[in-house]
Amino acid sequence: MKANTSIPNLNLGLVGNCSYSALIDERGSVVWCCLPRFDGDPVFNALLDPSEQAALWAFELEDFARSEHQYEPNTAILRTRLYDSQGQGIEISDFAPRFWSRNRTFRPLTLIRRVRVLGGTPRVRVVLRPRFDWGRHKPEVTRGSTHIRFVGPGQTLRVNTDAPIEYILSETFFVVDRPLNFILGPDETLTGGIEDTARAFEQDTAAYWRHWTRSLSLPLEWQDAVIRAAITLKLSLFEDTGAIVAAMTTSIPEAPDSGRNWDYRYCWLRDAFFVVRALNSISEVATMEEYLRWLNNVIVRSRGGHIQPLYGVGQEEQLPEAILGHLAGYRGMGPVRVGNQAAEHFQHDVYGNIVLGAAQAFHDHRLLRRSGRAEFASLEAVGEQAFRVYDTPDAGMWELRTRARIHTSSALMGWAACDRLAKVAATLGLKDRADHWRERAETIRERILREAWSEERQAFAESFGGRDLDASALLMAEVNFIDPRDPRFVATVDALEKSLSDGPFMRRYEAADDFGKPETAFNICTFWRIDALARIGRKSQAREIFELMLRSRNPLGLLSEDTHAQTGEMWGNFPQTYSMVGLINAAVRLSASWDTVI
Template sequence: MTETAIAEHGLIGDLHTAALVTTDGSIDWFCSPRFDAPSIFGALLDDERGGRFRIRPAGPHTSTQLYYPDTAVLITRFCGADGIGEVVDFMPPQDTAASVTHRIARLVRCVRGRIAFEVLVAPRFDYGRRPHKAILVKNGAVFVANEISLALHPVREPGDEHLTEAHVDGGDVRLRLVLTAGQARGVVLETGAAEPPREIRLAEFTALFDTTVGWWRAWLARSTYRGRWREIVARSAITLKLLTYAPTGGLVAAPTLGLPERVGGERNWDYRYTWVRDASFSVSALLALGFAEEAARFGGWLGDRIREGDGGAGGPLAVLYRVDGSSDLAEESLAHWSGYRGSLPIRIGNDAAGQLQLDIYGEALDSVFAADRAGFGLPHRGWTAVRAALDWLGEHWDQPEEGIWETRAGRKCFTYGRLMSWVAFDRGLRLAAKHGRPAPVEDWTWQRDSIYEQVLNRGWHRTRHAFVQHYTGDELDAALLRMPRTGFLAARDPLWLSTLDAIGADLVTDSLVHRYDPAASPDGLAGSEGTFSLCSFAYVDALTRAGRLEEARAAFEKMLTYANHAGLYAEEISPTGEQLGNFPQAFTHLALIDAAVTLDAALG
């Protein structure tokens, strides 16, 4: 077998962790008890040694996959020679404190005819590095690996024993489940179970399904978006919620690691953490949809990080954190796995945590400003933290850095980092004026204005007639598509319109946008990469603000065709249209929401 294509997955989760389910009924990625824990199922990155939890018909079949409307409940439908069946997958939401217990519920149904389903539960604990035992017990099965355990609970009715055949195969458990039209059974896999496996009656399982569906529909009903693209915006909102760690409010960049930006290349990163940048962008996107509670939760998470002030060389803030707010993210490689289609190395942890990326201060302060405008206010402790962050930035913004794209070719004076430093001081000044808070206004004003003049004098390239990536070259950078959104320049300022044209000519191909050109601007890594879907949606936003609505709408509609069957996006799109990079990526879905809201409002 070979690894399933990145796009051939749906996502389920319980607000603590998440699982990817293939269109052939296999869970081939799942970490527990939280997003950044070691994997239990990892066939996505090694088909032979990664482990999986698969339910599919025994014979030849075709399959399709969809979400139950307005929920995170996933349905995989199978058509075989003798009948039609489906597997309904979900994880009951846990909007509570951290827990080691998490449930994957899998309902198996025969819709028409007769189908024999094969069930394989093959965990591989700790990225496949920890051995385990599989044991059949009276009412199910258990998998034990030292202090880690799984319990497999059967969903069945009295007298069902003749329907199933179960046996242990090494460290795996295999079952055969034969159903006829109208019958429904299933299994529940529980991590960290406190009790032995037990039989679950179908009525109890159905109630769990109904509760989960009701939870998601009640949550989505809070959305205030009534625009043209409600379905895809709702799916993006649900995806962002699935990527949020409920105990802290932190948003992970993606639930996966090691998925390549170029198949066979080395651009393979661990994204199961909370980036200050990504999560800050989520505040405006969530507020635009009416999800104020989620925006407030992240605001609290961000405030805690600023007050802790342990960002190391990067100042009061680190670039990224674990979902619990800790920053132990030393990078290492999984040498024993083969990688997605041979893409190596497979990194866990992320050394970008120790980089200097000045833009995060602008993004953080912009999110604080947006939350304040939404009525959340800024408590005294929060203002004290803001002042400390800006005091640090005032002494450090005028130096080389690694930049938004986390390059590994040495520090440079990136224009985007300077732009967002301007945003930080600008938002700090606005907050101080609005609330009458004590602040070194004269110094902050000088800092803000100095950055403005520097960007205009050194970030603007007279030959290219555009703002460029850094001060010592003429390469373009799609990160600067956010310039008019920040208010640094008006969206129809001639300097910005010229930059937008240059980006369109150099980095855009039929709505697909490269973040930069690695050949022209070496980033310390070998090979090329696909187009960046975040940038593609940011391009739509920039076109809209520039008044080029027909172009913007065409580009947006084209981007919608690159979503997978379930409305999900990875990080990048390859030259063949294949989804690449970690999946699904929060950044992409955030940018989609921003573009949809901006474009819809402009169209009227």
């Protein structure tokens, strides 16, 4: 029987617990969920499979009329309400358990779905169709009195439920006249009753997230937006190793039918640094501590040599890129890719992102384990590599596959590595090393100011001796390379607004790449623009653009990678950590002070 599915869109909610995640659409259908980890097999894949064979988990309301969904405030619990034409309805509560138990964080590979009646006698059918091996394998199904098992290659899933098993297996409509509970997870027997377990897990999960959000240091304005962004960033942490993924999806096109379809379910060192920095700005340092565990492994194993721009969440170096031809892709806009060739690239900004990500651990007295001289010695090896390669061609931060240049953004991060090492050395009382790294930072600084400046464009260009413009030049102020009131930086902002802005939105660069010129605006670039405008004194313009970006979020407050300037539609992988980082940074920079109201 065919499931009632609408055209896929990114009005999705994210639930998760730092072990796995699931994306749920406006009608309460699970359309994406990878197990046993973020970059694993999507056991629900309807987001990328428009066929009748799509793997999804839906609660279909007979005579469906409308739906609405929202998060339980200050939590990662999602509520979806479905109504029929007579006003009868149900509410679906979705969450992944996460709470403290026995002095540790309990975060099982479990999705809990609770259904309650809102009014009347609504009829519902449960469409529960997991698949394995990227949708190629239909599982063997077995049943018990209160559970269903889905047996596939490499993993078996079990759904424990107090709903009628026969109706679920036959996908038959039935009257919902009492609360129903569904617990999807590993093939394990519950230790307690189904309803009792689901209720207790929901209460404890809600309490965990409310306690977590309560500890945040929020700006006065836009608090709900910042809380939602912060929870989303937290859910992007794979807590077992400390890796932070760039997004939960693969192959959502950056623009319609563009072919710019990539797998973002991995840990980019650049993106992870900005996630850590954004959360630190609102006093959430636990994520940084987890990430530093993962990052330290990368640093030590590199032995002062080449470091990849990204790795798998388990530190996998090999992420071979392949196209899955049996999946049509998001709205039929393939290809669907798994793996990412960018792991093979040379992107020299990575060394600066490592040092920037690690530097706070030498200065912050709140941390359970501060870094010291041993960690500094390992970090110096990264700095030496940064200095060796800062003025050599690379793929750049945008991972250009067929063009290598000496990118300004890469040199800028090389400067940041040396500058932060000098500051760390001073904190550790190592005067000779502080002098050494200050000298190297100044060497790079002079080269950038001299060779990245374009007299023709009256702006810092995207490469040494080049003339093309790139929004990454805006990072010069963010990493404190240049005074934002410096006439050269102000002129660069003006030039970028003229060449890369589509109204309030901003594209990444102006030169054509492997796929031509970018069609959509890259959200983080728009947020960099907001930050730069605020720094140079154009705060009212920055606030105006920020308010528009807030309206560009989906109804649940989430952002993808890109925004189409003409249609306002979201494109690119989702939810994009870079975009949620920009939201937090902008709110913190632009908000009025708490002193104005207390």
